[in-house]
Amino acid sequence: WLKQPQLATWLKRGMSCGGGMWALVRAISLALPALGLELDDLPAEARGRVLLLRHALAPGGGDPAGFRLDDCSTQRNLGKEGREQARRLGEDMRRVGLRFSSVFSSRWCRCLETAELMDMGRVEPLDALGSFYEAPPKGVPREPTLAALRAHLESVDPAADPQLMVTHYVTVQAITGYAVGSGEAVLYDPVTQSSRQVSTGTVGSGAPPAATTTEGAGAPPTSTATVVMQPSPSGAPAFRPPTFTIAVAACSGIASLAFSTLACL
Template sequence: MRSLFCCWLLLISAAAVADDAAWQAWREGKAVLMLRHALAPGTGDPAGFQLQDCQTQRNLNQQGRQQAKAWGQKLRQHYSGDIRLYSSQWCRCLETAQLMAIAPVQPLPALNSFFAGRGDGQQQTQALLDYFAKPGEMPLVLVSHQVNFTALTGIFPQSAAGAILALPLTQPAKVLASVSLDER
C-alpha cells in the first residue's frame, strides 16, 4: 500500500513539473494558451444569428462572466507583463476576453465558430496554423469555441477550459498541458 501511495505522489509531482514547464513556455512566447469561451448555456446559436448583434447569439451567463474574470486573475498570477489576446468575433468569446482584462482584445476571424456550417473548419484551422507558425515575443491567449479547439487539438473542452499548445502550432497541436480554473 505504501508503494502505491509513493507512486501516486510521484505522478502528481511529475504532472506539476510538466504544468510548470508548460506555463514557462507560455510566458516565454513558445506556447499559446487556447481557451474555450466561458459558460454560455445552450448549443450553437439561435435562428436569426447575426455576427454584429449580440442579442441574436448565445451569450455568457453570470457564471460565465465570473469564469472569465477568474481567468484574468489566474493569468495575472502566472505573468505580469504584456500579453497578446485574440478572440473569435462571436459575442461570448469577445466578452470572455474583455472580462479577463489582461490586454486589448484583437478579433481574429480564424477563431470564429464553424459549428453547423457557419464557417469552413479546414480553412480556419489552416489559417490558425499559418498565423501562429512561429514562436512569439510574448504570451498569447486565444479565445474560441469548442469546434475550433477540438479541430486543433482533438480535445473536447468544457466551457472555460483550455490548453497550453506548443508553438509553432501543428495539427494536431502539441498539447503541453490541459488547464482549468480549478488548478493553481
C-alpha cells in the same frame, strides 16, 4: 519492478531480439498518462506558445435561429456564471504572473466578452478563430478557417511571450485534439505541434450538444464529460482511448515482449 533480477534478465533478452523492444516501447507509450499543466506552471512553460481557451460558460449549444455575427442579442451569450468565470480566470492568470504578447478572440460575442472580462490585454478579433460548429451562414467554413489559423500559428515568435486565443470547442479540438469544457484551455507549441492541457480550476460544461448542420469533421461528441486526450505528437493529434483500452494495449505489448523473449531462450 524493473529491479527484479529475473524480470530484468528477461527484458534484456527480449530487447536483444529486436521485436521485444518495440513491444516494450509500445506498451509504455500507451500506458503513460497525459502530461498536463497547472496554471502556476504556465509562466515558465508558455514562452513562444499559444494558450487556446474555450470561451466561458454560455448556457445552451450552438446559436439560436436568426443569428447574426454583428448583433450580440441574436447569439448565445455568457450567463452570470460565465462572466464570473471569465473574471476569475483573468485574476488567476495575473496572480501567477502570466503575461501575453497578444490577446486574440473569435468575433462571437461570448468569446469577445470572455476575453474582455479576463482583462489580460487589448483584445484583437481574429476571423481565423471563428466557429465552424454549424455550417454557414451560422458558422464559418471549416477548412479555410483552420488553414488561416494554422498560418497564424506558424508565425508565432518562439522567443516572445505567449499569445492568448479565446475561441470555441471545435477550434481547440481541431488544433490540439483536446475536448475542452467552458473556460478550459490547452497550451499549444507551434514549433513541435504538441499540446498540453492546462488546469484552469474551472468546471466546464464539456462538449456542446451535436449540431444539426455541421461542416467538415462532424459534430462534437454529445457527452457532457470532458474527453481526456493524450499530448499530441508532431502531426495530427489523436484521442486517448479509455483507460480499459490502454490497459489492454499495454498488456498486449508486454505479452508480445514476453513471447519474443521466450523465443530467444
